[in-house]
Structures are given as C-alpha cells and as structure tokens.
Amino acid sequence: MSKWSLRGSLRTLFHGARPIDEESWENLEENLILGDFGADASESIVAAVRASVERLNVADERELRGILRDELAERLAANDPTLMLKRPQDPETGRLLPAVVLVVGVNGVGKTTTIGKLARFLTRMRRTIVIGAADTFRAAAVEQVATWGERAGAEVVRPQQAGQDPASVAYQAVQRGIDTDADVVIIDTAGRLQTKAGLMDELTKIRRVVEKLAPVAEVLLVLDATTGQNGLSQAQAFIDHAGVTGIVLTKIDGSAKGGFVVGVQQTTGISVKLLGFGEGIDDLAAFNANTFAQELVGRD
Ligand SMILES: Nc1nc2c(ncn2[C@@H]2O[C@H](COP(=O)(O)OP(=O)(O)OP(=O)(O)O)[C@@H](O)[C@H]2O)c(=O)[nH]1
Numbered sequence: 001m002s003k004w005s006l007r008g009s010l011r012t013l014f015h016g017a018r019p020i021d022e023e024s025w026e027n028l029e030e031n032l033i034l035g036d037f038g039a040d041a042s043e044s045i046v047a048a049v050r051a052s053v054e055r056l057n058v059a060d061e062r063e064l065r066g067i068l069r070d071e072l073a074e075r076l077a078a079n080d081p082t083l084m085l086k087r088p089q090d091p092e093t094g095r096l097l098p099a100v101v102l103v104v105g106v107n108g109v110g111k112t113t114t115i116g117k118l119a120r121f122l123t124r125m126r127r128t129i130v131i132g133a134a135d136t137f138r139a140a141a142v143e144q145v146a147t148w149g150e151r152a153g154a155e156v157v158r159p160q161q162a163g164q165d166p167a168s169v170a171y172q173a174v175q176r177g178i179d180t181d182a183d184v185v186i187i188d189t190a191g192r193l194q195t196k197a198g199l200m201d202e203l204t205k206i207r208r209v210v211e212k213l214a215p216v217a218e219v220l221l222v223l224d225a226t227t228g229q230n231g232l233s234q235a236q237a238f239i240d241h242a243g244v245t246g247i248v249l250t251k252i253d254g255s256a257k258g259g260f261v262v263g264v265q266q267t268t269g270i271s272v273k274l275l276g277f278g279e280g281i282d283d284l285a286a287f288n289a290n291t292f293a294q295e296l297v298g299r300d
Contacts, residue, residue, distance in 0.1 A: 045075070076272075119154040119186060221242070
C-alpha cells in the first residue's frame with residue numbers, strides 16, 4: 001500500500017443523505033474542474049455518472065460516491081500502466097541487453113529526483129542499474145543526478161568533459177550497461193532546449209545513437225502535477241516528437257489536483273505509469289487505477 005494521499009475536493013462531496021438533483025450535478029462539475037480534470041473530461045464524467053444514475057435508478061446523493069469512483073477507475077484503467085523493462089536480446093549474439101529508459105521533461109518538473117527514485121525502486125527489486133548523466137550543459141545537474149544515483153545504489157556514467165555531446169554520454173552509459181550486464185540503463189536527458197527543433201534534434205540523436213547498441217524500452221515524460229493544464233501544453237512538444245511511452249506525474253503530494261491524471265491520459269492517450277509524491281527517495285509509486293480513484297474520491 002502506498003503512503004501518499006490526495007486532498008482533492010471530491011473527497012468532501014456526497015456524504016449526507018440528500019436527493020440527487022440539478023444542484024448535485026453542478027456541484028460535481030464544479031469540483032471536478034477545481035480538481036483539475038479539465039473542462040472536457042469534467043463534462044464527460046458528469047454525463048457518464050448521470051447516465052449510470054438513470055440506469056441504476058438511484059436517488060440518494062450518497063450513492064454517487066461509489067458510482068463516481070467506479071467511473072474514474074474505469075477511465076484510469078483504459079491505459080496499461082506497466083513499465084516495460086524486459087531485457088531485449090541481442091539478435092546477433094543472443095545475449096541479454098539492458099532495458100534502456102530515456103527520461104525527458106522540461107526544467108524543474110522533478111526529472112532528476114524521479115531518476116533517483118526509479119533507480120532505488122529497481123535496485124530494491126534486485127535489478128542492477130546504470131544511470132547516464134547525459135544532461136551535460138550544467139555541471140550541477142551532473143552532480144545532482146550522481147548524488148541520487150549513489151544513494152540509490154546505481155552506477156553513474158558521467159560526461160568526460162563539460163559540454164560533451166549528450167548522445168555520446170548516453171552511448172557510453174548503455175555500453176557500460178552492456179559490459180556490466182546491467183538490467184536497466186536510465187538516461188537523464190536535458191530539458192533545457194525549449195524550442196521544438198532543438199528538442200527534437202537532441203532527443204532524436206540520443207535515441208539514434210543509443211539504438212546502435214540496444215533498443216529503447218521506455219521514454220518517460222516527467223510532468224509536474226501542480227502545473228496542471230499548463231504543464232500539459234508545455235509538454236506537448238515531447239509528446240508529439242519524443243515517442244513518449246509513459247508519464248511520470250510528480251508532486252501529487254503538493255496539490256489537490258489529482259484530476260490532472262485523468263485529463264492527461266484522456267488528452268494524450270499515454271499512460272501514467274509512476275507517481276512521485278514527495279522529495280524522499282522512496283516517494284514513488286507504480287500507478288494503479290483503483291487505488292488512484294479511491295484516493296480521488298475517498299473511501300466510504
Ligand atoms: N513535493 C515534491 N517535490 C518534488 C517531487 N519531485 C521533485 N520534487 C522537488 O522539485 C524540485 C525540482 O526537482 P528536480 O529533480 O531537480 O527537477 P529537474 O526536472 O531535474 O530540474 P532541472 O534539473 O532544473 O531540469 C526539487 O526541489 C525536488 O525536491 C515530488 O514528487 N514531490
């Protein structure tokens with residue numbers, strides 16, 4: 001069981017005996033919007049809950065909690081949240097290669113912290129991890145990821161000189177992973193290039209160079225849940241161009257905005273796979289639709 005919990009406004013709804021009427025629906029929609037589900041998802045959730053209420057012939061507001069929870073769980077379960085970390089086989093030698101994970105995202109969303117947490121999550125499962133510090137523009141960034149890596153019990157491959165081509169660091173990290181028979185190589189990519197062209201070029205190059213050695217298993221986009229809908233539009237360039245296979249939502253502890261998860265999955269069609277809920281190394285959980293729906297609405 002995870003240690004995190006949400007404090008969203010949906011948890012306060014529908015506790016008392018009261019007939020379901022127009023006010024119930026207005027109240028629900030308002031609280032969905034406040035919870036950062038986004039206008040479209042809010043509207044369609046209200047419509048779906050209304051349809052269930054009519055079908056089930058329910059009249060008491062207290063019944064709405066369970067119906068809402070089921071509706072959210074169903075939506076959240078529409079995408080597969082499994083991290084794909086199966087090691088691929090080298091087609092020539094038959095040797096197992098490491099599963100390569102690229103971590104992408106804009107500045108300050110919690111990328112480095114997430115890499116540390118993910119490494120820890122995996123070393124606890126007795127996987128051996130190599131981290132590539134391919135964010136080579138800022139020496140402090142390399143040091144930060146190295147500190148997290150060491151805490152997590154992962155080996156860290158650093159640039160040999162300042163400003164080294166990130167793709168070459170990524171390549172060296174994957175090579176190191178192959179040489180040491182590591183299970184997973186996690187590559188920290190810089191989120192500093194905000195223009196689409198720069199972003200594209202760098203990520204495409206990293207991917208192309210890495211794939212000379214091993215296929216990329218996951219491209220994880222890190223998003224800060226507290227930035228809500230705004231964060232989503234910032235992230236669109238990555239979603240459009242980086243071949244994102246999963247989303248990590250960070251800082252869900254710091255916001256009442258858990259509804260962002262529903263909106264994000266619905267808008268992008270990409271699964272949320274991991275949740276970051278604090279600044280500590282163990283504050284990461286695998287995403288689970290039922291648990292999350294329960295956290296959004298609260299338990300009875
Ligand atoms: N409350 C909370 N804080 C978090 C979480 N994840 C990261 N942070 C904090 O967010 C801040 C930024 O995290 P970083 O990991 O440095 O973010 P980054 O994306 O690597 O940032 P840059 O290297 O500047 O691009 C730090 O103060 C972290 O402690 C989380 O899940 N919850």
